[in-house]
Amino acid sequence: MKEKRPSATAQRVAMRRAAHQLLDDPKVFDDPVAVRIIGRESASALQAEPRQFEAAPLSSYLRAFVAARSRYAEDELAMGVRRGVRQYVILGAGLDTFAYRNPHPRGMLNVFEVDHPSTQAWKRARLEEVGIALPDDLTFAPVDFETQILEEGLRQTGYEPGKCTVFSWLGVTEYLTPEVVMATLRFIASAPAGSGIVFDYMISPSLLTPAQRSRFDELARRVALAGEPWQASFDPQLLINGLRAIGFEYVEDNGPEEINARYFKDRKDGLRVGSLSHVMLARV
Numbered sequence: 001m002k003e004k005r006p007s008a009t010a011q012r013v014a015m016r017r018a019a020h021q022l023l024d025d026p027k028v029f030d031d032p033v034a035v036r037i038i039g040r041e042s043a044s045a046l047q048a049e050p051r052q053f054e055a056a057p058l059s060s061y062l063r064a065f066v067a068a069r070s071r072y073a074e075d076e077l078a079m080g081v082r083r084g085v086r087q088y089v090i091l092g093a094g095l096d097t098f099a100y101r102n103p104h105p106r107g108m109l110n111v112f113e114v115d116h117p118s119t120q121a122w123k124r125a126r127l128e129e130v131g132i133a134l135p136d137d138l139t140f141a142p143v144d145f146e147t148q149i150l151e152e153g154l155r156q157t158g159y160e161p162g163k164c165t166v167f168s169w170l171g172v173t174e175y176l177t178p179e180v181v182m183a184t185l186r187f188i189a190s191a192p193a194g195s196g197i198v199f200d201y202m203i204s205p206s207l208l209t210p211a212q213r214s215r216f217d218e219l220a221r222r223v224a225l226a227g228e229p230w231q232a233s234f235d236p237q238l239l240i241n242g243l244r245a246i247g248f249e250y251v252e253d254n255g256p257e258e259i260n261a262r263y264f265k266d267r268k269d270g271l272r273v274g275s276l277s278h279v280m281l282a283r284v
């Protein structure tokens with residue numbers, strides 16, 4: 001990320017979640033705050049002509065993936081809450097809106113939004129600008145994953161390491177180095193049994209077909225132009241082995257077949273995810 005500048009990709013993916021609310025029926029991910037949080041100007045422009053924002057050839061795949069990974073994370077959280085999870089840590093939160101529409105009973109779940117300090121300051125200004133109130137059970141933790149230790153950043157905010165926690169880390173690992181990704185996962189593997197993480201990751205380009213590779217290169221070019229180049233990508237089997245080796249008990253890798261079967265089956269509009277990224281669930 002560019003120093004002292006909020007993440008440009010955070011606004012882009014928030015636009016896709018907002019577009020999903022307006023364009024897709026049925027919705028895979030229902031987010032009543034998604035349109036508001038993109039800001040008044042963007043919301044008016046999107047509402048006036050939602051298709052215009054999603055006209056590029058890869059748009060529907062990206063919109064489907066952004067919707068599906070959030071749905072997956074919040075489904076896992078809901079299951080976790082039933083088994084005693086009491087903390088939800090959203091890593092690289094961007095314009096995630098969970099905290100502002102938390103469906104769980106008041107006081108049951110403490111929510112932590114961790115993000116790069118510049119993005120977090122920008123989000124807080126946005127929340128104020130569009131009149132979204134901060135709930136009592138939300139805590140902000142400004143942390144740069146590349147230069148700060150997540151555990152320390154969280155501890156300073158009242159995060160309790162002894163409590164069962166679900167983490168989500170959506171649309172972030174590709175912007176970090178593989179070493180930082182694995183160090184963060186090691187910390188999460190030390191959380192109490194019953195905790196877990198949902199994150200997505202890019203497939204190593206060496207495993208892609210030429211057609212997939214050209215889509216990968218096109219998307220990589222776009223994010224690099226936005227000042228947020230991709231750094232990490234993984235071989236799914238090696239990542240699964242790595243997660244088991246650092247202590248996760250249950251690991252479930254979801255590629256396009258699994259995600260499409262779970263969330264996009266029998267749709268009339270053909271909405272579905274593409275093949276460049278996977279969603280991983282790892283439980284302690």
Ligand SMILES: C[S@@+](CC[C@H](N)C(=O)[O-])C[C@H]1O[C@@H](n2cnc3c(N)ncnc32)[C@H](O)[C@@H]1O
Binds near residue numbers: 117
């Ligand atoms: C594509 S956005 C995804 C935001 C959000 N998770 C979502 O799905 O809408 C990437 C996020 O990663 C965060 N990020 C990137 N590099 C980071 C770093 N070194 N430390 C902390 N956060 C970082 C950005 O601030 C941004 O919020």
